[in-house]
Amino acid sequence: MTIDIVKHNKVWLIISVAVASLAAAALIVWGIRFGIDFRGGSILDYRIEGEQEQIREELNSMLSEAQVSVSQVTLSEGNTYSMFVEPLSEEKRREIETKIESTFQSAERLSVETIGPSVGEELKRQAILAVIVSNIVVILFLAFTFRKVPLPAHGWEFGVAAVIAMLYDVVVVLGVFAVLGEFLGIEIDSLFVTAVLTVMGFSIHDSIVVFDRIRENLRRRGGEDFKATINKSLIETLARSMNLSASVLIVLLSLLLIGGDSIRWFIFALFIGLLSGSYSSVFVASQVLVWWEGVKEKYGL
Amino acid sequence: MLTLIIDWPTVTIYGTTLHGPDLEQITNNQLTRRLDIILGLDLQGGTYVALKGDMEGISEEERQDKLDATRSVIKNRVDQFGVSEANVYTSVLGDEHRIIVELPGAGENVEEQIDILRQTANLEFWSEKPFEETINLQADNQPQVFQDPLTQYFNPSDVSGSDLKTASAVRDSTTGEGYEIQLEFTNDGADKFNTLALSTIGRRIAIVLDGIPISQPVVNSDYGQGGNDKFVRITGSFSREAAESLAIQLRGGALPIPVEIVEQRTVEPTLGADALAKSLLAGLIGVVLLMAFMVYLYREYGIIADGALLIYILLNIALYKFIPITLTLAGVAGFIFSVGVAVDANILIFERMLEEIRDGRSKLKAAKLAFDKAWPSIRDSNGSTLMTCFILFYFGTSSVKAFAISLAIGVIIGLFTAVTITRNFMQTFSTSRT
Numbered sequence: 001m002t003i004d005i006v007k008h009n010k011v012w013l014i015i016s017v018a019v020a021s022l023a024a025a026a027l028i029v030w031g032i033r034f035g036i037d038f039r040g041g042s043i044l045d046y047r048i049e050g051e052q053e054q055i056r057e058e059l060n061s062m063l064s065e066a067q068v069s070v071s072q073v074t075l076s077e078g079n080t081y082s083m084f085v086e087p088l089s090e091e092k093r094r095e096i097e098t099k100i101e102s103t104f105q106s107a108e109r110l111s112v113e114t115i116g117p118s119v120g121e122e123l124k125r126q127a128i129l130a131v132i133v134s135n136i137v138v139i140l141f142l143a144f145t146f147r148k149v150p151l152p153a154h155g156w157e158f159g160v161a162a163v164i165a166m167l168y169d170v171v172v173v174l175g176v177f178a179v180l181g182e183f184l185g186i187e188i189d190s191l192f193v194t195a196v197l198t199v200m201g202f203s204i205h206d207s208i209v210v211f212d213r214i215r216e217n218l219r220r221r222g223g224e225d226f227k228a229t230i231n232k233s234l235i236e237t238l239a240r241s242m243n244l245s246a247s248v249l250i251v252l253l254s255l256l257l258i259g260g261d262s263i264r265w266f267i268f269a270l271f272i273g274l275l276s277g278s279y280s281s282v283f284v285a286s287q288v289l290v291w292w293e294g295v296k297e298k299y300g301l
Numbered sequence: 302m303l304t305l306i307i308d309w310p311t312v313t314i315y316g317t318t319l320h321g322p323d324l325e326q327i328t329n330n331q332l333t334r335r336l337d338i339i340l341g342l343d344l345q346g347g348t349y350v351a352l353k354g355d356m357e358g359i360s361e362e363e364r365q366d367k368l369d370a371t372r373s374v375i376k377n378r379v380d381q382f383g384v385s386e387a388n389v390y391t392s393v394l395g396d397e398h399r400i401i402v403e404l405p406g407a408g409e410n411v412e413e414q415i416d417i418l419r420q421t422a423n424l425e426f427w428s429e430k431p432f433e434e435t436i437n438l439q440a441d442n443q444p445q446v447f448q449d450p451l452t453q454y455f456n457p458s459d460v461s462g463s464d465l466k467t468a469s470a471v472r473d474s475t476t477g478e479g480y481e482i483q484l485e486f487t488n489d490g491a492d493k494f495n496t497l498a499l500s501t502i503g504r505r506i507a508i509v510l511d512g513i514p515i516s517q518p519v520v521n522s523d524y525g526q527g528g529n530d531k532f533v534r535i536t537g538s539f540s541r542e543a544a545e546s547l548a549i550q551l552r553g554g555a556l557p558i559p560v561e562i563v564e565q566r567t568v569e570p571t572l573g574a575d576a577l578a579k580s581l582l583a584g585l586i587g588v589v590l591l592m593a594f595m596v597y598l599y600r601e602y603g604i605i606a607d608g609a610l611l612i613y614i615l616l617n618i619a620l621y622k623f624i625p626i627t628l629t630l631a632g633v634a635g636f637i638f639s640v641g642v643a644v645d646a647n648i649l650i651f652e653r654m655l656e657e658i659r660d661g662r663s664k665l666k667a668a669k670l671a672f673d674k675a676w677p678s679i680r681d682s683n684g685s686t687l688m689t690c691f692i693l694f695y696f697g698t699s700s701v702k703a704f705a706i707s708l709a710i711g712v713i714i715g716l717f718t719a720v721t722i723t724r725n726f727m728q729t730f731s732t733s734r735t
Binding site for chain 1: 345353397412415416508523561563564565566567568569570572575576579580582583584587588591592594595598613630631633634635637638640641642643649653655658673674677678681682683684685686688689690692693700701704708
């Protein structure tokens with residue numbers, strides 16, 4: 001094999017930093033559009049047959065007549081209208097439902113959801129807590145499993161590199177959803193939190209497989225330097241990484257295309273995250289490791 | 302083999318219904334329930350209501366008790382709806398004390414049911430009609446007309462839940478064995494109850510909660526001998542649990558704590574069925590494509606991977622039925638993701654094998670080496686996924702929990718099938734071919 005992935009270490013790192021910065025910028029400029037799971041609110045889903053624009057306008061005026069503040073009314077496949085509004089009281093909700101059902105003959109209620117505003121804060125707090133705790137646990141876990149890794153690397157350095165790659169993936173997914181929120185009005189819900197947590201898990205999973213090969217090769221390297229060993233390991237695991245990504249993406253793609261509306265954005269988040277996760281094990285996690293060892297060598301640490 | 306029997310679906314083809322073997326019969330009814338996959342509300346349709354309990358002015362230690370008492374009152378009400386498999390449980394999230402009610406299926410009158418959940422329960426005292434009246438009633442009884450036994454045998458009174466101050470389970474005062482329920486009335490209520498009891502001596506008083514009689518004590522002939530008293534006891538050898546549960550119901554005339562609806566989701570069964578059908582179809586197509594991809598990548602070994610994958614899926618479904626796991630959309634997602642993880646184990650082994658073959662080893666040797674060399678990375682990567690699952694389960698909300706459980710089960714079974722099935726298949730296969 002003549003490919004040298006490690007030689008362009010700086011290039012990969014710069015590309016990765018650039019991608020992460022773009023995602024972070026989108027996140028800062030536009031922010032994530034939080035769904036009602038986080039900020040409270042009601043969603044009413046109705047299937048109504050007929051002239052779409054007209055129905056949408058009528059729904060809008062009906063809601064403003066009822067003095068309900070509307071954030072949006074969207075239309076998705078199968079003539080399904082989703083009304084995103086402020087949290088409705090039981091009475092208000094019934095009033096609106098009766099009105100819709102009497103105005104449109106064909107109106108068929110699909111689902112309604114009301115979430116009080118107090119719940120969201122708890123959900124956010126829990127999600128953040130879960131992320132922090134799992135980061136710490138992952139670093140500890142890797143420090144432990146890689147404790148016998150031969151020098152110059154240390155087990156905990158593998159942990160930190162894996163976590164950096166994981167944070168990279170999370171930022172990318174969040175950035176993509178900031179863009180989607182800004183331009184398509186996509187809101188994130190509690191399933192999205194699940195997706196992000198899954199992406200984190202996968203990212204670590206993937207990095208560990210690569211690291212494991214690095215560990216194995218470090219143990220039996222004969223005179224090869226650290227960089228060459230890492231490069232060898234990356235090349236050796238590349239086929240596996242690509243085959244795995246392809247396998248998982250096949251399943252996700254079929255879910256994305258025919259899995260229906262309710263899980264579409266959830267699957268999309270997974271899709272982006274897993275793509276990014278496969279990339280980041282090779283081009284973030286391993287490159288951080290190489291760069292780190294380079295810095296250590298340079299300053300004689 | 303066992304998984305095939307458990308997984309056997311009920312299939313209807315052109316009017317002929319094929320049932321799986323009747324597991325209840327085979328196991329001599331040792332199974333306490335049918336082995337079916339339980340679907341979550343998002344897949345079968347239904348209503349989810351979260352009620353937040355107002356804990357203001359209630360001390361930390363008492364909160365859980367109050368919440369449990371409220372839960373049992375609400376559970377009683379839900380049971381009266383006659384909804385099968387309704388769930389009522391409590392959930393404490395930080396400072397939020399909640400009671401979650403899950404009503405599966407199409408809620409024809411779900412709006413009324415929610416009203417009933419919120420309202421303060423209606424506690425009434427009815428006095429039994431004199432014997433002669435009910436005899437007459439039975440004489441010209443018209444069998445076609447259904448009469449509520451309550452109105453048939455009892456008269457309503459003006460004593461209600463608001464007259465009752467409190468109720469508690471106390472030790473039997475005379476024998477010291479067993480328990481009794483002591484009712485304490487308000488001043489006003491005591492007068493009213495006395496009038497009622499004195500006119501019902503020797504007959505029963507029905508205590509009615511939301512239209513359902515929960516206790517029908519007989520008024521003793523010596524009632525009122527001790528003068529007008531605010532305290533009344535229902536005697537009889539109650540067990541401690543029975544007495545306490547009755548006392549809770551009596552106190553529950555008003556809910557122990559005020560509640561308000563903070564969250565409500567209704568999914569119509571048609572939408573749920575649609576979501577289920579779509580994600581199952583998508584999953585099926587995904588798995589078939591995946592299996593084809595495996596064969597494309599690894600030829601004959603791909604067939605081994607496919608065999609392992611099929612057994613993996615069957616084992617998973619069997620476990621879902623046994624534990625049982627309530628399947629939700631998030632759970633389906635977790636399962637599908639775990640399929641990917643399970644496939645990864647196979648890919649790691651086969652890639653390793655191809656590598657060993659490239660290094661000049663024989664197929665047999667390579668097959669043997671591949672597993673041992675791939676194992677550490679399979680173990681470590683799955684180990685970290687499993688740990689993530691535990692963290693998610695511990696910190697997550699219900700949908701995250703569902704995801705974490707199905708992923709964890711998937712990872713464990715994936716490890717199991719990688720160790721047993723893929724390894725054995727591979728060795729047998731390689732041996733027989735050389």
